[in-house]
Amino acid sequence: MQVLLRLACFIVLMMSPLKADQCHESEDQVVSIFAANEIFARLCNARLKDKNTTIWYKNDSKTRVSMEVDSRIHQFEDKLWFVPGKVEDSGQYYCIERNSTYCLKQKITVKFVKNEPNLCYNSEALFPQRLFIGQNGLLACPTLDLFKDENNEFPRIQWYKDCKPLFLDNIRHIGEADKLFIMNVTKEHKGRYSCRTSYVYLGKQHHISRVIDLTPAKKTANQHREPVIMKPANETLEVELALMSTNRWGSPTEGSPTEGCSIRVVHSCVLERRRAEE
DSSP, X not given: OHHHHHHHHHHHHHHHHHHHHTOEEOOXXXXXXXXXXXXXXXXXXXXXXXXXXXXXXXXXXXXXXXXXXXXXXXXXXXXXXXXXXXXXXXEEEEEEEEOSXXXXXXXXXXXXXXXXXXXXXXXXXXXXXXXXXXXXXXXXXXXXGGGOOTTSOOOOOEEEETTEEOOOOSSSEEEETTEEXXXXXXXXXXXXXXXXXXXXXXTEEEEEEEEEEEEEEOOOTTSOSSOEEOOOTTOOSSOOOXXXXXXXXXXXXXXXXXXXXXXXXXXXXXXXXXXXXX
């Protein structure tokens, strides 16, 4: 009996590398383009149900990413971390998710870019969005979910327009968590909106910035009321935007900071909630 048990264990060990080579590779194309010299983290997008483990690999899909948190590029839990990301880190990374019966492999292209001369951003790292003229709309600082604090709250965000500080007067522009509410959108609101914040990781503070390219547009009769997200400029097939979710009537869904407010009255609703908190 012991001989059979040892034989079974030997067979399992021999099969492990074979399974890794035979992982099914997802056909989804995932491209992430972000500012260099800032902290960056991402999850695997393989979306394997009931996964037991996640392993990250470098460009050749055979060299494992370091598990040492002192390493600038490392895996912590199931996330891939760049602390911070450098231009030379750009390339392909692979994540493998595995459960007891299946293995799924996902290729992710990461690109870190420096700011363009005399600008606070690089045009390759823009998140285009369109809001309708004459309506109230909102922008949300993209891909910040992995940088919430221990209370599951977003860090404090500073907003800029065309690289200049944006004054939040609580009338025309309202800052709420990771969102910027713009009241009565006009053509003059067109521009590049930057959201900047910082995140403390392993006792050290790191910068984070995202840039949204806002285009005000006229609404046609057959368009819905909620904001419309345009195709990402960097041709990604995965849209990494953190917009408020709305139902088909344009009202925020459960869990949104503006739950219970309609899009048209979100301004007064937010102000009323602030007065109640004070």
